[in-house]
Amino acid sequence: MSQTYSAPVLFVPDLVVLPGMVVPIPLDDAAQATVDAARSSESGKLLVAPRLDDRYPTYGVIASIVQVGRMPGAGIAAVVKGEKRAHIGTGTPGNGAGLWVEVTEVDDPEITDEVKALAGEYKKLVLAMLQRREAWQIIDAVNKMTEPSDLADTSGYSSWLTDVQKRQLLETPDVGERLTLLIDWTGEHIAETEVSDKIADDVRNGMERQQKEFLLRQQLAAIRKELGDDEPEGADDYRARVEAADLPEKVREAALREVGKLERASDQSPETSWIRTWLDTVLDLPWSERTVDSTDIKGAREILDADHHGLDDVKDRIVEYLAVRARRADRGLQVVGGRGSGAVMVLAGPPGVGKTSLGESVARALGRKFVRVALGGVRDEAEIRGHRRTYVGALPGRIVRAIGEAGSMNPVVLLDEIDKVGSDYRGDPAAALLEVLDPAQNHTFRDHYLDLDLDLSDVLFLATANVIENIPSALLDRMELVTIDGYTEDDKVAIARDFLLPRQADRAALTADEVTVTEDALREIAADYTREPGVRQFERLLAKLLRKAATNLESGKATAPIVIDEADLKEYLGRPRFTPESEERTAVPGVATGLAVTGMGGDVLFIEANSVDGDAGLKLTGQLGDVMKESAQIALSYVRAHAEQLGVDPAVLDKAIHVHVPAGAVPKDGPSAGVTMVTALVSMATGRKVRADVGMTGEVTLNGRVLPIGGVKQKLLAAQRNGLKTVFIPQRNEPDLDDVPAEVLDALEVRPMVDVADIIASALESSEQQAISAA
Template sequence: MSQTYSVPVLFVPDLVVLPGMVVPVPLDDAAQATVDAARASESGKLLVAPRLDDRYPTHGVIASIVQVGRMPGGQQAAVVKGEKRAQIGTGAPGHGTALWVEITEVDDAPITDETKALAAEYKQLVLAMLQRREAWQIIDAVNKMTDPSALADTSGYTAWLTDVQKRELLETADVTARLRLLIDWTGEHLAETEVNDKIADDVRNGMEKQQKEFLLRQQLAAIRKELGEDEPDGADDYRGRVETADLPDNVREAALREVGKLERASDQSPETGWIRTWLDTVLDLPWQVSTTDSTDIAGARQILDADHHGLDDVKDRIVEYLAVRARRADRGLQVVGGRGSGAVMVLAGPPGVGKTSLGESVARALGRKFVRVALGGVRDEAEIRGHRRTYVGALPGRIVRAIGEAGSMNPVVLLDEIDKVGSDYRGDPAAALLEVLDPAQNHTFRDHYLDLDLDLSDVLFLATANVVENIPSALLDRMELVTIDGYTEDDKVVIARDHLLPRQRERAALTDTEVAVTDDALREVAANYTREPGVRQFERLLAKALRKAATNIESGKAQIPVTIDESDLKDYLGRPRFTPESEERTAVPGVATGLAVTGMGGDVLFIEVGRVGGTGADGESAGGTRLQLTGQLGDVMKESAQIALSYVRSHASELGIDPHALEGTVHVHVPAGAVPKDGPSAGVTMVTALVSMATGRKVRADVGMTGEVTLNGRVLPIGGVKQKLLAAQRNGLKTVFIPQRNEPDLDDVPAEVLDALEVKPMVDVAEIVAQALEPVQNGASAAA
């Protein structure tokens, strides 16, 4: 039965004493008083308890004083022996200045079969640890222990347990629970020790191997020096490497000539370094290595369809290329390395439509290696053709380096941002690309550094560009143009659901069972939160919404599963950034909605016309009218405004305009004023805005138009019809006027766009004006 009595208590700050332990305890004034009180008491016992910073200890060890003396440093100390666990109660009176407490002894629970099994398991772990440390005397003592409680309390001596863990053992009265804790902690430490020992052994063995190799190399060098032989990395080694390498005959001959120069040159000659570097570059190139193209046409199309939605023109072109190669292979015709067997395509379109990532999909569909060459900002011709070997730090050009990186002579090489190649005093990189991309010449491409013919005819070159007009005409003539004009709203919803959403869920550590986004929400994001031809900003918004969903789940604000619907977008993404503005902008006469193409794709363009009294200081005279133009207009667009004004003035009676309505200064402004604009396709829009201003009739808010206008009112064809119609659909327009000669371009426009828009091909600008302006009874009176 447990006994309760009073003893003085000794607090130790950096030590946890368990039953059976014999430890020295330094004595300060308080500890000395405790020891004196214990020695003067009837039992001669004291309680040793750990000093805790965060709480008062609940358990300690009843201990006897073995000896009192001094430590080697001269400090007073007492040797105590732990005997039994005790639970600390309330304070109690006692003699001396020591702190006395009332304690209750803690008896061990009966030993069960489970306790014995756990004790045997713990003993094996302790013996394994001690064997690793070669503590043979302690091993003998542990082997002799049979009491599970005493075995568990020997952990007080172990160095791998922390003080916190030892305090937990002190406060755990049940032997079985103590053994379970010790088995877990000791097993983890043993596993960690084994890993650390293995790492240390590997490091030691590696260092010994390096030292051994260094010694052997030093001895080998000394032997070669005594025999008068060259170093193993000398010319003889290069000759052997060239002779055993799988090189074309012309390359082997050139390499052997360079090896001969290396053999004749002295070690002090700077030419030896150039020759060695050149030989290393030649030997590293995969001259005779090619991958086998996949001939599975259906499989290739499936890969392309799985990676990208839409883009049928590009996919069809790749499948056609594969089909032709497969047929040539079936008939035993040359399919690798033959003149003109390569293909050069330029994927032109606004950012974010998947041009760059499409190159990787093409390589995967063909079963080829993929290399990306970034050309944005390249201004040095040597970046393409390489430097002459006589220059310090000379390197081969990016094309040769790309072949080396791919490890084969027929990779897919993506020339990214080819429209952003510049030129300066160092040459024109675009001109250097002519030989690379011309199928009639690239089978003998010559890099300045290699100075050898390199066959690029079997390389599949793909180029990307945002603005085709920035590509030099001679370079564009070498390439097959495939235009990617952007995605419709339906396309964006499908892409987001099938591609963007799974990728962003993975990045946010979410699953489809935790967070779902409805199609209505995706359509709202595509319609009113982004106005882009691609899906890059769309993906950023999805990432933002999923991050907020993850935050709400972690903070407990939302419960799984979370469904983001159209009504929830304001909480996740804020207010819509875009709202239909055509109705607001065209609410007054003199404003018409045009369509334009920029480097970011199609967009709407509002043209505003106003009349003020007097004459404009910087305007241009047009009879009794002066024309003032603002909005950073280019020369072509300025001429379109002059043509539009001349047409309106010459046909005023036919258009129902009071001749006095155009007197004074006519101000034409094209916002936004900070963006430069040019091109002839705003002609019909300017005519419509001028007539609207002069008659006081507003332009219909749902109407957009594009086309070049002549002095007699003919509507001439323009470019970018597909991109402009996509922009019209994104901005909520319903009717679009285009030149009649652009009607064949409607074959490339997606069916859902044509269903959403009423596209009217027109010949005469007067017809556009008649249909675009609101009826007379709905408009204001003419501006006299």
């Protein structure tokens, strides 16, 4: 029979206590007063009820206080055990400061067969849930329950029920109704769990050969499948992106075809990722973006002059290009992207002369974007044309990537080290560059990955190379050759003063007031510490010099200002690495000074000849190529045939002749050493030394004619660097002297020659001169 009595009430937020539950409840001041009131009462019990925001609770649970103590977080809590469901009546007076109410215990109704059946069904659902979670201890406890009311009230521990649902169970005295609610809610939760588990199983089945990205895609696909939503949204809506993009008509049609394939394909198909990547690449390209070229001819020349010293030929060519474009624009003849509007130049010269940095200056002068494409060591044709989309990991070629990086369709693209391109079984990249650099073809350049026509005709291509001979002739034919042969000593001093020294001083955190390098010191570095056509090593030495100066200032060894003169260089840089050696090398007969061109620019070449007793013949050493070996054979044949004219005793030439070109570790080839070999052989045969201040270059024939050669400017620059005074060149190379700087021609006596006999007569010391030098 129901009992009615008074009890203090404890309102609990965010927690619903059902009969049979044992829970800890944190105590504030009001809750502590309620617990104290209950403990001082005769029954020692209290009423635990949920705190509701919208109404006063009508039901609660009569609970006994198990324990009161401190929680790990230093707060006070009471552990209570729910015993019986009770109806809350009106407030009544009671002991202590807690709120007392009149409560009526709710007795469980009689258990019918229907209630037992509901309890059995609910027990099966609960056990199924617990078995999925492998909660075996709880399963044993549930199996032992026989009372339907107790079984229903265990739902207070269920994590899948909300507080609202638990309050509804608390306010439902009838056991059958409670079980019915629990069966519905638990069945729904099991169905949701099965769906989640199915999704998890689907994902796990595809994880063995996939990485994290594929896992996320599989989860997304499984969720979309359950929701019936197969359409991508937001950023993945490629159709909307293609329609909104400013694409050429043919490109738009191709992109929409791929979008259609993407929409029809399953997300499980690997083809979808290929299509997405292709669409992203197409949409990222600047199909309609172009920068406006500067038409300020004077301003462009000022930019080029400010960035580089000398190089007038290159600067003139760039200004000419700008002038033509400006005139076409004034007359309405310029068509953006039109055929033939591009220009292809190759800047050829030794390292360190400023080829790459010149490309950046050209872009600034034109007002265009600049992109550098490094071609050194490229051996795969796909690096230029792109990979076909059927290959795993396919990418567009370097040209397409450069256009995307620039963000415009008319950038300046520098093809760096084009002479270092190789070829192997993967194809010939140089052949692929033919279409890129041919103005008659590059308006429809087709990358294998894009498989779309890309207009490159408005791109300004610049290429750099060290050795022109290494560029395939068909590729060189598509380019305009502009040579940068190197700098004179005066050029190097000016470059160091105006460009290199300020840059290195800034890197060393030095100002002009702290360190000054005199012009005599700069000239000494250029003459005796470096021997190069460019200024790369020169800049390294300046950096070393300024670092040591900064160290001296920081350590207190020196005080500002520091003035570094020619006499101070030994302290900062050590002894000079290069000194004139022509006089030493030609101090004996049989040694002549030639001039050659290497990948590092012009250089002097000493050729030695000697003879020993033995069978007549010619021995060659020094890693000579076939052409150079033939030059030696021709030289010996010429000297033997003209021995009397040259004053040579034929008997000397019947011995074993040995011709050697020092620096034997360096391969050498070319016909331009022919006249030098003839001179060395005659010097050896006559015993007359070759003048130390004389250098020569030229191909020789069997009858002594001097034929033209290449690289005259670089060879004369090398002659000046090495302290020579007179240089013999072929007469047919005389027009090449127009390209040689005036200060070089002033420092050298350049003598064009037709016959090698005239060179020998001028190059060999006379008997009187030799006697004087010996004395």
